[in-house]
Amino acid sequence: MKAKLYKCLILLIPIFSLFSQPSIKRDPNVVRIINEISADSIKRNIEKLVSFYTRHSLSDTLSPTRGIGAARRWLKSELERYSRQSGGRMKVEYDEFIAPTGPRVPKPTKMVNVIATLPGKIYKDKIYIVSAHYDSRAGDALDSTSFAPGANDDGSGTAGVLELARVMSKYEFDFTIMFVLFAGEEQGLLGSRHFAKKLKDSNIVVLGVLNNDIIGNTEGGNGIIDNTQVRVFSEGLPLSRDENLLRLISNIGLENDSPSRQLARYLKDVAERYFDNFKVNLIFRRDRFLRGGDHTPFNEQGFPAVRISEMNENYSRQHQNVRTEKGIKYGDLPEFVDFEYCANVVRLNAVALYHLANAPMPPQNPVIKVSELEYDTTLRWDLSNENDLAGYNILIRETTSPFWQKKIFVGRVNEFTLKNVSKDNFIFGIQSVDIDGNESLVVVPMPSR
Ligand SMILES: [Zn+2]
Structure with a gap:
């Protein structure tokens, strides 16, 4: 029992121990609008x-x-x-x-x-x-x-x-x-x-x-x-x-x-x-x-x-x-x-x-793969062909957390696997990001085989 608990803790560390404070970016156009x-x-x-x-x-x-x-x-x-x-x-x-x-x-x-x-x-x-x-x-x-x-x-x-x-x-x-x-x-x-x-x-x-x-x-x-x-x-x-x-x-x-x-x-x-x-x-x-x-x-x-x-x-x-x-x-x-x-x-x-x-369109057809029981979590969505698309953020939070706790930029891909992250224990989201940093609304993937 003890050994199992220990293992669980190890698995959680990569997700939540690496909190660093992201620096806040303010778009100069938005600042101008605010001032107007x-x-x-x-x-x-x-x-x-x-x-x-x-x-x-x-x-x-x-x-x-x-x-x-x-x-x-x-x-x-x-x-x-x-x-x-x-x-x-x-x-x-x-x-x-x-x-x-x-x-x-x-x-x-x-x-x-x-x-x-x-x-x-x-x-x-x-x-x-x-x-x-x-x-x-x-x-x-x-x-x-x-x-x-x-x-x-x-x-x-x-x-x-x-x-x-x-x-x-x-x-x-x-x-x-x-x-x-x-x-x-x-x-x-x-x-x-x-x-x-x-x-x-x-x-x-x-x-x-x-x-x-x-x-x-x-x-x-x-x-x-x-x-x-x-x-x-x-x-x-x-x-x-x-x-x-x-x-x-x-x-x-x-x-x-x-x-x-x-x-x-x-x-x-x-x-x-x-x-x-x-x-x-x-x-x-x-x-x-x-x-x-x-x-x-x-x-x-x-x-x-x-x-x-x-x-x-x-x-x-x-x-x-x-x-x-x-x-x-x-x-x-x-x-x-x-x-x-x-x-x-x-x-x-x-x-x-x-x-x-x-921002780009929010990701379309977002799914969470559930073809078999796995220890990893794989998310998939349609890759957009918008010109100014920089890529996608994966968002993660614990089921008890009101707000997203972690945001990972995964680039211009249409699939991403979170290693040793159990879909039992977290909620996942995906958002599109353009080259100026404009982020779309977050969409939540639905299960798909
Ligand atoms: Zn009213």
Whole structure:
């Protein structure tokens, strides 16, 4: 027994004893983008959004200054202005649909998402999405006339997506990036559900969705004040009705390795390289406890999607009529938004989007060979013929570890064997890397004979 234990320890040493701290590389283009993202610009955009008085999805659409109609026309004109400033490559359009009668829609109502598409140099129909919802609400979900500033929920995310479009449209990317502003979130995720289905039906491959909802408050209702952290929510089990897939996930212990969770890990990994004091907290849960957001309809269609949200919420400033009661100010007002903090959350999006949209395709058809019982672990995938491909990273972690512990660059090959590494005890991932160091999302190999 003792001898066996000893042997096991020896086998583990090559994997986990050789930790060396890799030096952090910051891409100068990303640093430039980070510096261009401006808290002032975000502040101006939030104040403009609040000036429409309400952006409730059932509010006035004809007034030039009030209601959701005026708000969406302004959003479209802003995005068109950014497009003109950057050579007109970014295409701006409305995505209209009729929301049928439902619990929060008294009669069929036209709703309009606002979309700006920056086409990829190489991959036109493979896209990354950064999104927020521009509609707002007061205390009553059906009240379409009261003041509903929605400065933080989700003026912060909307202003952030605008800022990303303004800054990033000056650059070219291999993959298409869509900047998407949803309507109807507060009426039941209506805009995102419509749009996610539309993308699925048109065979567009959504590689990842970063949904920003409530990203500007740093003063928790419980008194905690902290501007150094943000949360990223991701689903564990895919929202899939595929029984075989769910059984396989359960059989081989991949409950913590959905594509959405890989996207969340990626965000933390690359974003924290660029911040000296800003922490990305991964929350291994689809959304906040029993609450929802616009990333979920993408999960329903099988697309990787995460929610980015502030660390400490303040419930007297969300979904409240604007008022003062017993000395407490209620309502989602711009004075409660920390614009510098919001800008940092927006920068985090920019870092991830830049690297994702310039990386090679994630490895295709990744498998873990299981033709016979072996002490080694062999991974295999399709070798890509992309020009700028440098090769592949193999990622490894223990089953109890939330994050990848080891990354091995294995070059431009389509198979790699990890000697004396038992597939019983580790989780494996593979990612593509280009010659500039842009890394793709990590894919987890499935068993194959
Ligand atoms: Zn919201």
